[in-house]
Structures are given as structure tokens and as C-alpha cells.
Amino acid sequence: MAQGLKTGGCLCGGVRFELTGALRPIIVCHCGQCRKQTGGTVAATQVASDDLVMLSDATLTWFRASEGAQRGFCGRCGSVLFWRPDDRPVTSIMAGALDGPTGLAIEKHIFVADKPDWYEITDGKPQDPQWTP
Numbered sequence: 001m002a003q004g005l006k007t008g009g010c011l012c013g014g015v016r017f018e019l020t021g022a023l024r025p026i027i028v029c030h031c032g033q034c035r036k037q038t039g040g041t042v043a044a045t046q047v048a049s050d051d052l053v054m055l056s057d058a059t060l061t062w063f064r065a066s067e068g069a070q071r072g073f074c075g076r077c078g079s080v081l082f083w084r085p086d087d088r089p090v091t092s093i094m095a096g097a098l099d100g101p102t103g104l105a106i107e108k109h110i111f112v113a114d115k116p117d118w119y120e121i122t123d124g125k126p127q128d129p130q131w132t133p
């Protein structure tokens with residue numbers, strides 16, 4: 001687990017945050033919801049929600065794409081930032097939102113059964129057809 005303070009934010013700077021706790025290794029999601037929202041795949045780390053400290057949330061917008069979870073993004077520039085389940089005190093942070101070197105690596109791929117036909121997964125990391133916590 002990577003330790004220490006990490007910062008991140010959206011493309012326009014309306015949303016800025018810091019992460020004060022340990023970061024989970026990155027999980028890449030190939031589901032249809034992530035694909036529609038981002039235009040591709042989502043690569044995310046995760047923190048305890050208490051370890052996500054907002055420095056600016058002026059343009060932060062939440063969208064409930066499915067029962068049980070919300071997706072946080074910038075309502076001005078469109079950057080995809082967060083995924084937060086209702087039933088656990090954790091928040092996924094999109095890895096691309098983090099500033100600078102992260103010290104993180106991909107741990108596995110999830111919802112591979114939903115993967116589109118226009119790319120292959122070739123990094124040799126474990127592939128879960130759905131998601132097994």
C-alpha cells in the first residue's frame with residue numbers, strides 16, 4: 001500500500017482534494033457504466049471516505065447511475081473523479097485524477113465480461129468476469 005499525502009483534482013481545477021490515508025492498488029473496470037461515463041475504461045484506487053479531504057468542491061456533482069452507488073465528477077469540465085457505494089465507508093478515486101507519481105500499480109481487472117470488442121487486456125493481471133470484493 002502506498003502511504004502518504006496525495007493530491008488530485010479535475011481538469012479545470014474546480015475540484016481539488018487530498019488523500020490522507022493508505023491507497024488501494026488500482027483496479028481497472030471494464031463495465032458498461034464506466035464506459036459510457038468516461039468513453040473508455042476506469043482505473044481507480046480507493047480510500048476510506050474519511051481520508052478524502054476536499055480542498056475545493058465548487059463544481060463537484062454526483063450522479064446515481066445505479067442503485068447503491070454514486071459517481072462524482074466535475075460539472076464544469078466533465079472530469080470523472082469518484083465512485084462511492086452507499087453501504088461501505090469507502091470512496092474510489094480515479095487514478096487519472098491524481099497529481100504526479102502515484103506509486104500505484106494495477107492489481108486486477110473487473111467486469112471483464114462487459115468488456116467491449118475494441119481492445120484486449122494484455123498486461124497479464126487477474127481478470128474477474130464480474131466483481132468479487
Ligand SMILES: [Zn+2]
Nearest residue numbers: 010012074077
Ligand atoms: Zn473541472
Ligand SMILES: [Zn+2]
Nearest residue numbers: 029030031034
Ligand atoms: Zn465500472
